[in-house]
Amino acid sequence: MWGKLGRIFRLGVKELYSLRADPVMLILVIYTFTIAVYTVSTGAKLEVENASVAVVDEDGSMLSERLRDALIPPFFKEPTLIEANEIDAAMNAGRFVFVLEIPPKFEENAIAGRKPSLQLDIDATAMSQAGNGASYIQSIILKEVAVALPSNVTAQPIHLIISTRFNPNLQSTWFTAVMQVINNITMLSVILTGAALIREREHGTIEHLLVMPLTPAEIMMSKIWANGLVIVAAAVFSLVIVVERLLSVPIAGSLGLFIFCAVLYQFSVTSLGILIATASGSMAQFGLISMPILIVMNLLSGSTTPMDSQPLWLQYAMTISPSTHFVALSQAILYRGAGFNVVWLEAAALFLLGTAFFIIALIRFRSTVATAR
Known part of the structure; x- marks a missing residue:
């Protein structure tokens, strides 16, 4: 019995050493129980605060x-x-x-x-x-x-x-339905694209791609457009059939303008998904890393609580999240019927953030390809 307990103890110590050697997991644990708790607690407020x-x-x-x-x-x-x-x-x-x-x-x-x-x-x-x-x-x-x-x-x-x-009867369905579509776009874009890259690595098919005349940028772009196309099509279907027809929630603005902005958003968040995948060693680790990031992106983007209710420093910090800009322009288009002259600044922010995420992800992906070779 004592021998079994000793082996269990030594195996546990080995796992602790493995965790110490995995900086990504250590950062994730620290982030989840410090920054994620604090920012969501101070930023996601339901009471009236700092209303304009x-x-x-x-x-x-x-x-x-x-x-x-x-x-x-x-x-x-x-x-x-x-x-x-x-x-x-x-x-x-x-x-x-x-x-x-x-x-x-x-x-x-x-x-x-x-x-x-x-x-x-x-x-x-x-x-x-x-x-x-x-x-x-x-x-x-x-x-x-x-x-x-x-x-x-x-x-x-x-x-x-x-x-x-914009919601004369204060029906929560009008608000919740559209925001749920937007939150699902964020979640699925990150998960599908990142999981596709990790799946290639775990199944060994990344080596097959490396022997083909393909560049890392081409591999990334193929995953971005394919997964992005599926999600945008599903989001448009949900808005037209589920939200507008079944739930009778009126869509005030141009659906074409929303689709254009959704494509820009896809570019940014799918690039983020690939970036997270390049920092993950397995599918399980990818899920653990992406979960707290997605929670913060959704809760503090303005889709749950208004940005004005958040501390000023947190409002500035959330400007690096593409979800913040997409929620703002989606609300303007779908609720208030805004045109491109109103949302162009948010659309430009999505493009710039997407470009930055794509470049960083490409650098990391190239290093992954070089290691695999």
Whole structure:
């Protein structure tokens, strides 16, 4: 019995030495239980925090200024003053989650007890903030009016008219369905492309490719376009048949523009999948490495919680993730009907990130080919 325990102990020590000799796995363990936990915990928030607000103040009174000043951190960013004719363009571009419109003579009518109306426009693509934020703002406005005009307090001193854009009934299905398609594009693009490369290595077919007149770049590009074509076709089918037909979720923008941007996104994330595969020794190791990366890419891309709710340093850090740019342009196209003039910057970021990932992956893949030879 003691001999068996001794052998088990020595085998365990051998595994510890093997783990110490595998820097990829060590980094993965450290990353999973430090950076991944911290970033997701601090970035994936469902409560209202740092929501962007604009105010159209056509009254210019002390009461309207008081309402603006009441929208303070940490729930809201400092309100931005805009003109009434800027509302549509600002909301279509996704600059603000909330726009509060204060009409002329608001204070005068409130003092006279005429119950003036305010309008609150909400961008419902930020589902986790839209409902709660509207309740916060309504409570803040009623409280501030009651404090400012204590002698004129009635059951409801003002009317707050809420106008919800891009998802008027705040149906979670509208948001979840599209975001699920986007998240699945990310997950499958990384896994299919990376797994295809590892499968070649494990089955020994990489040697067959090496004796052919093929360059590493050609091998990589073949895997990128083949797997990317399958995923883009499946995503378009899901949007048209499942999302638009079965779930009755309207697609506001151009499907052709979305496909073009999805192809750019495929180029970047499939290159990332190959890069992860070149750092993996086996299919199991590839799965362990890609899992935490995919979790962070999906949770902190803006598809689960708005980017505004994340710490500023994390927002900057997530700009190196192609999923952040793809979620932003997909929401703009599919929800708000944005054209290329609105999303071109995000599309350019996808192309640049894809090029960077492809070059790094190509360098590592060449070294793998040289080792195999």
